[in-house]
Amino acid sequence: MKRERVPSRKAKPVANSSQRGQADPIDDKELVAQALKGDESAFGELLERFRRPVFSLIYRMIGDREQAEDLAQESFVKAFNNLDSYNPSYRFSSWLFKIANNHAIDHLRRARLSTVSIHGSPHAATAEREEETRIVLEAQDESPEQEMLALELGGEIEQAISQLRPDYRTAVILRHVENRPYEEIAEIMDVPIGTVKTFLHRARAELRQALGHLREEP
Amino acid sequence: MTNWTNGHLSELALESWAAGEAEAHDLPELENHVQACPDCRVKATEWRGLFLALASLRGAEPSESFHDRVMKEVRIPTEQVVGAPAWVVKVARRAPRIAAGVLGLWTLGIVGAAAWLQKTMDVPLPMLLARLLNDAEDALWAGAIKLGAILQLSGLLDGWPEAFANVPGLGVAGVATLVSTLSGLAIWTLYRVTKYEPPRIDAHA
Numbered sequence: 001m002k003r004e005r006v007p008s009r010k011a012k013p014v015a016n017s018s019q020r021g022q023a024d025p026i027d028d029k030e031l032v033a034q035a036l037k038g039d040e041s042a043f044g045e046l047l048e049r050f051r052r053p054v055f056s057l058i059y060r061m062i063g064d065r066e067q068a069e070d071l072a073q074e075s076f077v078k079a080f081n082n083l084d085s086y087n088p089s090y091r092f093s094s095w096l097f098k099i100a101n102n103h104a105i106d107h108l109r110r111a112r113l114s115t116v117s118i119h120g121s122p123h124a125a126t127a128e129r130e131e132e133t134r135i136v137l138e139a140q141d142e143s144p145e146q147e148m149l150a151l152e153l154g155g156e157i158e159q160a161i162s163q164l165r166p167d168y169r170t171a172v173i174l175r176h177v178e179n180r181p182y183e184e185i186a187e188i189m190d191v192p193i194g195t196v197k198t199f200l201h202r203a204r205a206e207l208r209q210a211l212g213h214l215r216e217e218p
Numbered sequence: 219m220t221n222w223t224n225g226h227l228s229e230l231a232l233e234s235w236a237a238g239e240a241e242a243h244d245l246p247e248l249e250n251h252v253q254a255c256p257d258c259r260v261k262a263t264e265w266r267g268l269f270l271a272l273a274s275l276r277g278a279e280p281s282e283s284f285h286d287r288v289m290k291e292v293r294i295p296t297e298q299v300v301g302a303p304a305w306v307v308k309v310a311r312r313a314p315r316i317a318a319g320v321l322g323l324w325t326l327g328i329v330g331a332a333a334w335l336q337k338t339m340d341v342p343l344p345m346l347l348a349r350l351l352n353d354a355e356d357a358l359w360a361g362a363i364k365l366g367a368i369l370q371l372s373g374l375l376d377g378w379p380e381a382f383a384n385v386p387g388l389g390v391a392g393v394a395t396l397v398s399t400l401s402g403l404a405i406w407t408l409y410r411v412t413k414y415e416p417p418r419i420d421a422h423a
Contacts, residue, residue: 038295047288055284056277069280073288080292157271176272204233208268 028092036083043080050093051076053178054100060173061104063162071107075100094187097180101170101188108166160210168203171196227251227258236265321397328401361399 026034028049034042054075059068079086079099086095161172170189174180186193221231221244234240235248252262309316336343 036295040289040294043292043294044285044289047285051284051288052277052279055280059278065278068278069284072280073284073291076288077291080288157275161275172272173275177275177277201230201233204265204268205229207272208264211268211271212264 029088032083032086032088032092035080046080046092047076050096053093054096056177057097057170057173058100058104060158060161060177061101061166061169062107067107071103072100075103078103090187091184093180094184097174097184097188098190105166105170156211157207160207163210164203164206168199168206171199172203172207175200221248226255227261229261232258232262232265236262236269238269317393317395324398324401 026045028046031042031046035046051072055068055072058071058075059065062068062071075096079096086092161169164172167189171185174185174188175182180188182193182196185196189196189199191199221228227235227248231240231244231248232252235245235252240248252258
């Protein structure tokens with residue numbers, strides 16, 4: 001049985017310029033400037049920094065690993081091949097996430113899907129394919145009890161998130177998986193900060209209702 | 219934001235408290251109330267349960283081949299383009315589309331002009347095509363020999379393959395230029411064959 005690995009956030013730190021023999025990480029904008037001058041390694045480092053969060057966002061939006069990889073690849077290629085249209089007055093991550101999120105939402109529209117299943121792709125033709133496309137959580141560096149709890153909570157919350165409408169889902173993933181500030185989420189989603197807060201409040205209310213049976217011990 | 223609704227903490231207040239986003243100066247009051255009020259404690263517990271679940275979410279990792287797959291399709295800017303004004307870079311990147319558009323318009327013009335001339339001058343079509351092909355062949359050979367000589371003597375031929383490999387769309391633009399030139403020669407031939415002269419307008423009439 002093929003299982004997909006979704007490792008801990010802290011398991012793989014983003015690549016930084018220390019790999020280039022320098023102490024401080026190079027700013028994303030500086031990397032973009034180097035890439036625009038034809039530095040291939042700058043493209044490589046930008047890809048290393050953002051491949052996990054971009055893939056992670058699209059994967060949760062789509063719910064199918066194979067399609068998510070294709071969409072993430074297309075997003076990066078589109079962004080890198082149009083790097084000269086990036087406006088440095090904004091965060092590079094916002095610009096990249098916006099491309100990826102729009103690409104994922106376009107895919108959902110084309111496929112006429114508003115929610116995804118963590119139990120496998122709705123397009124899966126066979127049971128094997130459905131199994132291959134499941135979102136499977138993997139707990140790392142945790143005790144067996146913590147691992148069990150994380151898996152149980154993770155499964156419940158993943159299921160609930162997959163049922164949210166796409167803009168709520170984007171906001172929740174960016175805020176709670178990628179830890180992005182409200183300002184950046186607003187830039188990515190192209191909405192005012194107040195709207196982001198409203199999306200998050202409504203999404204959390206729906207999630208709270210869906211997870212109503214979960215209780216923290218007083 | 220008001221934190222209170224009918225003597226209880228509002229949902230927004232409980233949510234921001236559970237998310238760790240409550241204002242520092244509000245914290246003691248919020249915490250004291252949650253401890254004292256059973257209703258608010260139940261709701262606060264639910265909110266904390268939700269944020270505990272959200273904290274358990276983990277990122278996903280693409281496959282190992284992902285990096286190579288992306289880099290294979292990325293167009294690295296070349297030295298020829300680097301340092302050029304932004305509009306030059308944009309035009310260079312769109313060169314294939316621009317060339318294809320120009321080529322399409324040119325071909326349409328040639329075909330339209332040929333059809334119009336043939337109809338206007340009433341030249342038999344087989345004869346016209348035979349002369350056209352004959353003249354075009356002559357022009358092609360003469361043009362190719364002259365162009366080859368110019369490129370060889372000027373040394374441009376040595377750097378040509380590298381330019382084709384590095385500058386995006388240059389190959390298509392080159393082909394478009396060649397086809398456009400040949401088309402120009404063809405329409406010139408067409409004009410000579412039909413001996414067409416535009417009607418003269420007497421301004422004094």
